Amino acid sequence: MKMMTVKILRLELTVNRESLKIVLEPIFQRAIDISIDLLPRNNLSANNLQSLVLVGGPTLSLILRDMLEQQICKPDTSVDPMIRRSQRGCNLCIYDSAT
Numbered sequence: 466m467k468m469m470t471v472k473i474l475r476l477e478l479t480v481n482r483e484s485l486k487i488v489l490e491p492i493f494q495r496a497i498d499i500s501i502d503l504l505p506r507n508n509l510s511a512n513n514l515q516s517l518v519l520v521g522g523p524t525l526s527l528i529l530r531d532m533l534e535q536q537i538c539k540p541d542t543s544v545d546p547m548i549r550r551s552q553r554g555c556n557l558c559i560y561d562s563a564t
Contacts, residue, residue, distance in 0.1 A: 486528050493532055497537065516541040517538050517540045519540050519541070519542070519546045522547055524540070
């Protein structure tokens, strides 16, 4: 049996917001396009939305939030998206156990 030697490489990068935007914008745009497509399927438009609730860690991105505000509406940032995710999980567990 051969022993493998593993070398650890430590790398530090500094990324500015514009560079990050170039990488993330296409990914976020796909999600926004899906959301925009779903609105008319549910007889809604961006003007009908009372609020846009964000759920999950990636929605903390200011790049995403800016894109949503420009294309749909300003996101509701009154509650941490990770807390909303936990609340949703709890609600699903309660619903599942009741059925």
